[in-house]
Amino acid sequence: MTGPAAISGEPRRFVALALTLAFTDFKLRFFGSVLGYFWTLVRPLMLFGVLYVVFSQIVPLGANVSYYPLILLSGVVLYLYFAEATSAAVRSVVERENLVRKIHFPRMVIPLSVTLTASFNLLLNLVVVFVFMAASGVEVRLTWLELPVLLVLLALFATGLAMLLSALFVSYRDVRPIWDVVTQALFYATPVIYPIEQVAARNETAAQIAMCNPLAAIIQQFRYAMIDPSAQSAGEALGGAWMLLVPLSILVAVFALGLWVFDHMAPRIADEL
């Protein structure tokens, strides 16, 4: 018999467990209070509203950018998905200590369920984005087919970090404040409130370095493929389609690292807690 592990047992049980945990969390938020789910929708909208007022009326950052409100909203929704999934994942394994110490199940289910819950939220928030897109007169184009690919890549990136962070947090409790700072920095390092073209106009290398961040590449490509075909695609912003390999390999590397660390840590989690 094997001991505790990250992934073990039947794949069906693994999926059933992850879905059950994720759906329970989702349900708790949805039915927890009358306004429970309302707030999870309102949060990106509030942030969007504040940012929109600041950067269109006070600092005219988005003055000459077409579809600026849409770009801002979609950027905020995608960024918040990433930030929520990863920061909720940090504490996830420790918070489910009760399960970890009392039931044998593939440990990977825990960080996975967190990103799944966040993904349910993302899908609902995207409905709002689509409503705004329709209202702004964005045309349906063939490049919309890229959407599932972009979402899967984003989810993989978030899941990789979720595994890495939740495993590290078991032993190192300062992972949480560190990650809070990193997510804050990532918000400004990602072209959410500013279009990447404005960075490139001043310093092309800086723009290209910023675009190596998988999150930035995904958000930029979303803007190009879904909203504004006149905007730079992620490849163009990086200075060549082949350069897309850089954020892609970072994404794969982070996922692999997360998987490796979590797998390595999984048998010892119950002992360490």
Next chain:
Amino acid sequence: MSAVEERSASTPTIAVHDLSKAFQIPHEHVHTLKERALHPTRRRTFDRLEALTHVSFEVAPGEMFGIVGRNGSGKSTLLKCLAGIYRVDAGEIWLRGRVAPFIELGVGFNPDLTARDNVLINAIMLGLTPAEARARYDAVIEFAELGEFVDLKLKNYSSGMQVRLAFAVMVQVDADILLIDEVLAVGDAAFQQKCHDSLTRLRAEGRTILLITHDMQAIERFCDRAMLLERGVVVEIGAPDQVAHRYGELNFPSELGEPERLGDGAAAVLDAWFEDEPGRRSGVLEHGRAASFHAVVEAASPLSEPIVGMRIEDAQGVIVFETSTTRAAQPSGDLAVGERVELAVRFETALRPGRYFASPSVAHAGSGELIDFRRRLTSIVVTGDLPGSGLVDIPHHVALERLGARTAGE
């Protein structure tokens, strides 16, 4: 290990071979990445806590196997190793069939969800597929007798209702091997009875059950065999009553380890023990059944009409009962040097359930001066289910006579 060898003909459901598990407790816990980064080369020193050392045992299919031991003896660690929650350091574990661990009832219960949701989640956590969980849902609710409350949030349940629900899920999860850790000591008497009945039924269905408990009565009533652990080492594997007796000795080492001994030594009490109804040595007696006490005395010098007796006291030291050969039908006669006699006191167990200590003694006739008195040489656990309180249960008969109604005119 002889009991295991006897059973080697059938393939065991659980086989544990030379299992060891140690916890490393660091002297200084490095809690942060910062400390790790600032002192990357600092050597981490550990205390090793040997939770289990070279534990081996086998459990046959359909057997109910009890594990007893004092707090910190490694029982729960062993169960968690079997359940796959802890990684083992050395040794091997073979398990045949699906395992359901019940380290705690209702793991993952969420107070903000309804009973219905919690039952489904709990069942899935314990290894059922979502479809199976839904199919058994009705049976769970029926067993828990909570049909009217399924849509109530769990936080509005009383703790007793929560326990009932959790136990009901456990019974319905079709595991081949159940690992149960002290979860039955909850609920009211009626529910406990139901729990015990369920365990008996599960065993009858051929499930293998591993039961950790401090309740020796449960061990003796339900288990086929039992194992005693002490500081991570197997002290004894064998018949439940033997194991229960050893457990009692471990629990009260001061009372039994160095018994008080008084007397001039003209004779010696060599041994003393209790026997149950069929005449086997036993550490446990059932209330209301016939039993006997025995003590062997050897004379060191010639004695005339020695008084051989015994005294039973409870855990608080209150003497509950005392008797001696002065009440025997025949005189004890004379003893030559080296001659041995065996005292036998036959009685019906009127003691209430609990733990008692027996002190055999031999004294000179007439003066009553002690020759050898061995305080608390042996002990006995009395089991049974008696209502009320009281030191002893005197053999009695209760009746209520009707006197007729008092008329208004009186």
